[in-house]
Amino acid sequence: MRHTDLFYLLALQKVEGVGEINAKKLLSHFGTAEAIFAEKSHKLKKIDRIGSLTVERLKDKSVFEKAEAELRFIEKAHIRAIAFTDKDYPEKLRHCPDSPIVLFSNGNIDLTNRRIISIVGTREITAYGRDFCKDLIATLAPLDPVIVSGFAYGVDITAHLAAIENNLQTVAILAHGLNQIYPKMHKKYMSQVMENGGFMTEFWSSSNPIREQFLQRNRIVAGISEATIVIESAEKGGSLVTASMANDYNRDVFAVPGRISDKYSQGCNNLIKTQKANMLTSAADLVYMLNWDLQQPIKPVQKQLFITLExxxxxxxxxxxxxxxxxxxxxxxxxxxxxxxxxxxxxxxxxxxxxxxxxxxxxxxx
Incomplete structure (x- = not known):
């Protein structure tokens, strides 16, 4: 993306009240963010849901100062900025109406023509959930999926580390800027994640991790992949919000069942009971439901005459x-x-x- 294009997209992000949906509407009509800022007020007002207050804010030059400051950080920290119109923008996320107009990433992320699954769940993961998560990823390893999660305690970090252990690409979606890491305890895993994938966020360097941003972040976790898997969840929790968003995006959702008396299985059991998620008891369930065994890039292998079995x-x-x-x-x-x-x-x-x-x-x- 050109320096000028990124500058104006950043400025557009900082216009209060525009949001991702209206930003895309304006970009679709005027072509570029630079053209939006240059357009006359009466033409801007002709766009559906763009009122006088929004037009007034589009004429506020202070957003350019903020954009310039963030652009300096991006260049100094060697951050990769990807516009939603770029060819390497995550394809499935591109089709979500409220997806970010710009994503920021670092590491070695490559999502082109890849199988991508998101794994979420409680921060209070149990031995049952940990074993299932690790076994699931190890079993799927021959199919080379990308494992996406939120880098939080519990299920998230278990999924990231299991992906790394099996030489799979893993992507951590953050709820803050790339100038920091949360939780700080997970800073020790940063280099491993960077080598095996990387970090991605929609938030600027000025954004600190606050509750609302974790919920906002969840839509990227849900939208970037073809399926969201809930390993464990209490009756209420952020992972259930992610599952709901995945359903809204018409993605497949899977939940791992557990005993009805287990606190951190109640959310999963309810997803299954209300038909908001498919029951997931094995990797084979996922492979079958997603039809992975019939799709490329798995290449057909000539059947051997003598096969060694364990x-x-x-x-x-x-x-x-x-x-x-x-x-x-x-x-x-x-x-x-x-x-x-x-x-x-x-x-x-x-x-x-x-x-x-x-x-x-x-x-x-x-």
């Missing part, structure tokens, strides 16, 4: 070979393998081309 894989193969198609829970019971481990085993076997999933959580030998 001991547990061989046990599952022998069972299915002798019993025919069978339910996930029955396979786990008969083969004495916990469901959370079996999900990974089945996906690996599917990738090896020896079994295939069927509707209703059934599996059979090919």
């Amino acid at each position: 001991p547990d894989e061989q046990k599952v193969y022998d069972f299915l070979n002798s019993h025919g198609k069978e339910l996930l829970d029955i396979i786990a019971l008969e083969c004495s393998v916990p469901v959370f481990r079996l999900s990974g085993i089945l996906l690996n076997m599917e990738l090896k081309g020896v079994i295939r999933p069927l509707p209703g959580k059934l599996f059979e030998v090919i």
